Amino acid sequence: MKTICLYFEIHQPVHLKRYRFFEIGTDHYYYDDYENERSITEVAQKSYIPALTAMLEMTKLYGKQFKVAFSLSGVAIELLEIYAPEVLELLQQLAETGCVEFLAEPYSHGLSSLANEEVFIEETQRLANKIKEMFGQAPKVLRNSSLIYSDDIGALAGRMGFKGMIVEGAKHILGWKSPHFLYHCAMDPNVKLLLRDYKLSDDISLRFNDSNWNEYPLFADKYMNWISQLPEDEQVVNIFMELCALGVYQPLSSNILEFLKALPAVAKQQGVVFATPSEIIGKTKSVGPMEVGYPVSWNDEERDTSCWLGNGMQREAFNKLYQEADRILACQDRRIKQDWDRIQASNNFRFMTTKHASVGMYRSFYDSPYDAFTNYMNILGDFIKRVQDLFPLEVESDELNALYTTIHNQGEEIAVKDKEISRLRARLEKYEPKEEVAEEKAPAPKTPAVAKAASAPKKAATSKKSAKK
Numbered sequence: 001m002k003t004i005c006l007y008f009e010i011h012q013p014v015h016l017k018r019y020r021f022f023e024i025g026t027d028h029y030y031y032d033d034y035e036n037e038r039s040i041t042e043v044a045q046k047s048y049i050p051a052l053t054a055m056l057e058m059t060k061l062y063g064k065q066f067k068v069a070f071s072l073s074g075v076a077i078e079l080l081e082i083y084a085p086e087v088l089e090l091l092q093q094l095a096e097t098g099c100v101e102f103l104a105e106p107y108s109h110g111l112s113s114l115a116n117e118e119v120f121i122e123e124t125q126r127l128a129n130k131i132k133e134m135f136g137q138a139p140k141v142l143r144n145s146s147l148i149y150s151d152d153i154g155a156l157a158g159r160m161g162f163k164g165m166i167v168e169g170a171k172h173i174l175g176w177k178s179p180h181f182l183y184h185c186a187m188d189p190n191v192k193l194l195l196r197d198y199k200l201s202d203d204i205s206l207r208f209n210d211s212n213w214n215e216y217p218l219f220a221d222k223y224m225n226w227i228s229q230l231p232e233d234e235q236v237v238n239i240f241m242e243l244c245a246l247g248v249y250q251p252l253s254s255n256i257l258e259f260l261k262a263l264p265a266v267a268k269q270q271g272v273v274f275a276t277p278s279e280i281i282g283k284t285k286s287v288g289p290m291e292v293g294y295p296v297s298w299n300d301e302e303r304d305t306s307c308w309l310g311n312g313m314q315r316e317a318f319n320k321l322y323q324e325a326d327r328i329l330a331c332q333d334r335r336i337k338q339d340w341d342r343i344q345a346s347n348n349f350r351f352m353t354t355k356h357a358s359v360g361m362y363r364s365f366y367d368s369p370y371d372a373f374t375n376y377m378n379i380l381g382d383f384i385k386r387v388q389d390l391f392p393l394e395v396e397s398d399e400l401n402a403l404y405t406t407i408h409n410q411g412e413e414i415a416v417k418d419k420e421i422s423r424l425r426a427r428l429e430k431y432e433p434k435e436e437v438a439e440e441k442a443p444a445p446k447t448p449a450v451a452k453a454a455s456a457p458k459k460a461a462t463s464k465k466s467a468k469k
Contacts, residue, residue, distance in 0.1 A: 002227060002235055002272045005194060005280055007166060008243040009143070010048070011073040011109050012040050013347035015364060019375055024382040030339065035365075037083050044084035047247030052090040054257045058264060059097040066264040067099045067274040070243070071143045074107030074127050075342055077134070088134065095135040101276035104128040104139035104162065110344030111308060113144055113153050114295060115322040118329055121160060123341070141165065141277040145346050147196065147240070147298040148305065151291065154185030154193070162191065164281045166240060169195035170296045170303035180234035182280065183290035192281045193290050196240040196298060200226065205245035209254035220262035228270040236280055240298075300355065308349040313373040317380065318349060324384055327391040336390070339383055348376055 017032040058066045070091065072080075080087050094100045106112055107123035107130075128139045142162040144153060149167045157165050169179030179195035203223070207213045215222070227237050242249075250256040264274065275283075299307045309315055321344065328340050351363050351372035366372040 002230065002237060003275045003280060003284075004227065004267065004272060005069070005236065005238045005275060005277055006067070007069040007071070007103070007143075007238070007240040007277070008246075009071055009241070010076055010243050012043060012076045012079055013109070013345045014075050014079065014342040015039065016343075016348065016375065016379060018365065019378045019382075021378050024378060025385060028335075028382060028386060030343070030379045030383075032365075036079060040079045040083045043244055043248060044080070044087050046252070047244045048084070048087045049090065050252060050257060051243055051246040051260075052087065052094065054261055056090060056094055056097075058261055059094065059099045062264040064099060065268060065274065067101075067276050067279070068094075069101040069103055069141075069276050071103040071105045072131070073105060073109035073145075073345075074123070074130060075109060075345055077130060092135060095137065101141070101278055102131045102135050102137045102139055103141045103143040103166070103277065104131065105143045106145050108341040108344035109145045109346060110341075111145065111148070111305075111318065111346055111349065112322075112325075112344065113148055113156070114305065114309075115318065116325040117156060119322070119325050120156070122329065124160065141194075141281070148295050149193075149292055149297075150295040151185060151187045151293060153295070154191050154292075155187035158185065158188035158191040164192040164194060164277060166194045166196065166238065166277060167290070167292075168296050168298040168303055169197055169238070172303070173290065173292050173296055177290075178231075178234050179238065180230060180236050181287045182236055182284045183288060184286040186289040186291040189286070189289070192284075192286055194236065194238045194277055194280060195290070196238050198298065200237065201239050201241050204239070204256075204259075205241035205249055208250045208256055208259070218259065220259055220266045223259075224263065224266045224270050224272060227267075228272055236284060299350075307353050307355060308346055311352070311354050311369075313354075313369065314349050314352045317352065317373065317376055320377070320380060320384070324387050327387050331387065331390060333390065336383075336386060343376075343379060343383060348372075352376070 015032045015035040016030050019027070019030060055066075055068060072091075077088070091100075095102070104124055104127055106120060107127040110123075112120040112123060124142065132138050140162060141164045142157045142160070143166050147166060147168045149165060154165055165185075174195070179197045181195075183193040183195065185191040185193060200223075203215070203218065207215070208218055210216060230237070246256050246260065267273065295305050296303050297305055297307075309318055328337070331337060351366055352369045354369050363369075363372060366375065
């Protein structure tokens with residue numbers, strides 16, 4: 001039986017403001033609050049709210065016949081909490097239906113998996129904890145920023161305890177293979193890989209409203225026919241995209257939501273089902289390893305990391321940023337940690353790209369990639385100065401490593417204690433009902449007032465006997 005795995009990414013960057021060189025050391029606030037409020041509110045109204053409302057209606061109408069997965073970056077959650085909390089409320093309602101799975105990803109939506117394992121582990125675990133707190137699910141599947149993946153990253157995901165990752169089904173890693181099978185990491189067979197079918201995904205997210213497309217207009221029955229007519233042994237179809245594709249890239253006037261809402265009914269008619277990533281991993285066997293020696297992503301035609309690290313400016317900014325990783329890991333300053341999350345976001349590096357394929361791409365307020373680089377480096381210069389004021393350059397790396405190790409060990413000790421507390425509470429709950437039953441059977445102790453009332457008749461009887469004598 002053919003199975004559709006439908007997944008949506010929710011990420012919005014925190015927009016940086018115009019920051020001049022002479023502001024370094026005097027202004028430590030780097031963000032354009034007006035643009036942040038405007039952009040997240042606009043996306044929420046045009047896309048997130050109507051799309052999530054439609055999916056909530058679909059779960060009520062189709063029940064477990066419709067299933068979907070989401071991942072949210074930590075910086076996007078922070079923006080939604082401030083400017084569009086109704087989006088998070090809709091996601092919480094979806095979580096309660098049992099038809100939704102939430103995935104883990106780096107908190108910053110950054111490139112730490114290419115730079116520093118400790119940073120990547122810390123922020124991914126922090127995001128997983130946030131998902132557990134908000135939606136009551138402990139993520140079992142990892143989705144890296146922009147689907148960045150390599151064998152080394154897959155092995156790292158296995159060491160972190162994840163059962164699977166979702167990966168771009170790029171031609172140069174697939175070769176003659178099909179993305180419609182479940183694979184596993186070449187360095188850890190316990191980490192299963194779900195490969196994105198970029199053609200079927202882009203048919204919805206990029207081409208749906210394109211009147212020049214030879215398949216325009218696209219209807220649900222035509223789309224489901226493409227899936228049901230795949231070779232019999234190709235059972236897993238992974239359709240992954242950004243949630244803002246529904247309403248922003250493809251406007252609501254294109255009837256994109258009506259198309260989405262029709263999919264489960266048409267799928268049922270053709271014997272196609274929906275499942276979450278964890279369900280597919282649990283029920284499907286891997287057909288073999290997928291070897292990925294160099295990182296792939298879902299960006300641009302090349303499906304690699306060149307959109308972030310393809311020129312000297314990008315690599316200089318990247319190296320300069322992650323030179324401070326050890327100091328950041330040892331830092332406990334909340335404001336610095338928050339700034340670290342926001343300036344790590346991959347969008348900041350994408351604004352600096354000089355690739356011809358990216359001509360006409362969105363560059364925020366920047367006039368050119370060189371303008372984006374200059375502004376970012378000014379902000380980074382001030383940020384590094386603040387970090388080095390806390391941990392001067394005279395502090396040796398060994399000292400920083402020792403401090404970070406101490407902090408890491410303390411965190412592990414706290415986690416162990418939390419587990420022990422949870423275990424003891426569970427044991428206590430087992431005994432509490434028995435104690436209540438025992439209390440019901442045992443006679444209630446007499447209060448002083450009751451005891452006094454009970455003894456009063458006896459005293460009265462004694463007085464009457466004395467009077468007769």
